[in-house]
Amino acid sequence: MYGVCMRYAGNSFDAQDLLQDGFVKVFDNLKSFKWDGSLEGWMKRIFVNIALDKYRSRITTLSVDEMNEGEDFTDKEATALDAMSEKEILALVRQLPDQYRLVFNLYVMDGHSHNEIAKILDIGVSTSRSNLARAKTILKEKIDYQSQWIEKAI
Amino acid sequence: MDRLEKDIQKRLDNYEVEPPAELWSSIENRLDEKAYARAGIRRKRMTAVAAAALLFLLSASALLLNQLGVPVEPIAQETTPTTSQPAAPEAPDSQSSSTEATAAVSSTDTQRELPITTSTFTPQKSQALVALKENKEQPGTLDFREQPMIADVAIRSALPSFSAETASLVAENHELAAAQIQLPGNLEAAGKEEISNRMDFALANADQAGNSSFSLATFFAPQQSYRYQNRNTPNPMQALESEIMTFAAGLHVNYKVNNRWEIQSGLGYNRMGQRVNDIATFSHPSMMALYSKDGASINEHPQSMSTSMGGIVFTDQSLYFADISSSRIITLKGSYDESIVNLLNKTGTGLIQHFEYLEMPVNARYKFWQKGFDIYAKAGLSANYLLSANVFLPEQIQSTPIGTVVGINKLNFSGMAGLAISYPVTNRVSLNLEPTASMFLTPMGNVRNLTRETHPYSWSVLMGVSYSL
Incomplete structure (x- = not known):
């Protein structure tokens, strides 16, 4: 997931922020994961969405x-x-x-x-x-x- | 997609970057803060629910007592000492036990809400998980075995200390248990043991919390009780009868068939009944002859009457009964005695019929909501064995009955349906609130045109506590 954050973030500091925010959100929402799909895919969507929220305004x-x-x-x-x-x-x-x-x-x-x-x-x-x-x-x-x-x- | 896009996509798709070790500490700290905050919110929610349940219980009890025990002169004055005195010494005891119970819940809650400590997951320990990534020799293993960060999530989610809900998560997701046996062989021994121990611990706790098949539940249920009459002809008693507040209480045993379904049985005490209005009851100390308002002599005061819930036979010969609705207001001959009329008015004019049943239910419960608290739909059948059928004056409910009810079947069967809301206070203890409707499926008695067509019913709210064995 750090790789995903690195791709979306412009620098290492932002990537680390994204990773932290992402893991906090993952643990907050772990109960909503249905376990009928890929946990990795679900996590990746969360990390990407956080990155998009961060950078969307800069477009x-x-x-x-x-x-x-x-x-x-x-x-x-x-x-x-x-x-x-x-x-x-x-x-x-x-x-x-x-x-x-x-x-x-x-x-x-x-x-x-x-x-x-x-x-x-x-x-x-x-x-x-x-x-x-x-x-x-x-x-x-x-x-x-x-x-x-x-x-x-x- | 052109060549540049394909080449970059191919090179970066599976490329993982190891985050700085100290980053895990930051994540740890933030998760700890969240765990503390969540524990605080949960404690507040639990306190609010407990307070609401207590308030509801007190309100319902007050309403029930008000319905059953309003003192009315002059009979109430005679009975007041016997009904009120025993309650006084009990107050300190009940207060004391309540305080102890609160302390016990508080202590258990504190134990349950332990946040993650930094010792449970450190960057050094995560090195063992990183080793998982290095092992590519065993194909077909779970995703999170190949991805150290996802393995972290899986193992963290299995830790019961992380949050109260994780134990049930483990219990419902056997992939987590399967991960334990798929750890690669070349994993560092200490790391493998650490992960293995943590999974064992989590699963053991999950067994205790989520896999217990049986639970015990006590309940108290204020209820509104009345009867339904399945008849085509007008009911002559309809205008005189009305519903009353009663209660039920008991012990239920729940058997968890799977995560959704439960079977419930147990034993309960259920008091049904109704009020018969406009029946004046009074004592006449001089035993002087009574006359009706039109001057006719009344040599015998009535000692029995029919209701839709059985025939009343009065057993207290010192009391007189008068049916006010038929204008048979009784007074003394020659002089219309205002005091007698006033006495009649003050008696409140009414009778209470109580039917006490020993109840053995068999219910099915289906859980359709599981987010913070559980909501069940429930339905079932009960066998009801009649313990007593008595008649009381409204102001003397707690004292000796003045009559009995005849023509009531000893055994009846009833149906029940409703909702059950269960809020987990700890892994084992839950508070329950169950709005329920029940009705006798069989006629309550065997008196033609009356009890043969009468089916008692009740609206109730079961309140109680369940304990998972």
Whole structure:
């Protein structure tokens, strides 16, 4: 669950706050868990909801015009990503601005559609798409930067 | 989902990060604070419920006593010393026992509400749980065995000291028990023993608290009692009769079939009855001849009468009875004696019929609510054995009866339905409040056109305490 908190939080302090708040809420609501589903899934939903409550207010709406699908993910960038550790990849995600990081986590990591994200975050579907595209662009730039160091090292 | 998304999703999906060890201490502290706060709230709630139950009990008792024992001159004056004096010395004793009971409950509650101490779960101990994550050799084990944090939750939830409800949680979720036997073999010995001991302790407590099949319950129930008449012809007594407050008390044994269903039996004392109005009763010391208002001589005063709940036979020959509703107001010949009329008015004009039954119920209870307190729907049948059927003056309920009721069956069967609200005070003791309606399924007597068509019924609120064995 700390990994979930780390993905959604912008820094370690926030992640630790989320973990504490999440566990307190889990124990408060343990009796309501029906035991007919996954305890892990139930806990994860609680942690994600707490993270969303914390960051939802920080989301700024981007206009559709600013949406940028960006360039394709190249083999060179894929190689650079493979060379990175999970810890480094997680660090890249955490460096994303709040509004991009939330949409990226909800869409890529937790499998929500843009329609669902729009309802969860109370934003437009086009804003959700735009935020995801912007998040991916930032990630590619950082991976590109990383790949240059890999090339230099080779 | 494009390649970038897939690659990142694949790499981070199962990636877990170990939180700083000191973070667990912070969580511990916050949970301890919550446990203290929750214990305080629960104590306040329990006190409020107990106070409400006590208030209700006192109100109901006062109402009952008021209904049964209003002193009326002149007969009440003669009986007052015998009815009021015995009660006085009992007051200090009852107060004392009440204080002791309160102290006992308070002590038990304090013991139950022990919060988690930091010694029950420390970062060092959690290292043993972290070892669970390292073991990937045994597939198919429970989720929380592979996830140390979830294992923490599972084991914490199994700790009876965490909160009062955890014991029942363990009892109802055998996955927690199964986790104990699925601990990996290479787990550090000390850690394995620690987890194992804690699970044993939790499950043992769960057995004590949640798995006990039998419980005992005492109850006292103020009730409104009357009768239903299944007849097509008008009831000549209808205008004279009315309901009265009575009570029931007893001991129930509950057998828990599963988490939802319970079977209940036991023994109870149940007093049913009604009031017959407009029957003037008075004593006439000079035994002078009486006359009706129209001047006719009354040589024999009535010594029996019929009611819808049996035939009354008066056994006290010193009393006179007059049916006011039929205008047979009795006075002395020659001079309309105002004092006699006043006496008639002051007697309150009425009779109380009491039927005392020994009751043996067989009830089924179904629990449909379980959040903080339990609510059951209940229904059942009872065999009712008649102990006595007597008639009293309203102001002399507690003294000698002035007559008996005849034509009443010794054995009757009744049906019951209602709700039962049970509030757990400790793991074993619960306060119960049970609004209930019951009715005789068989006619109460065998007198044609009267008791043959009469079915007594009652509305009651059972109040009591149950103890899980």
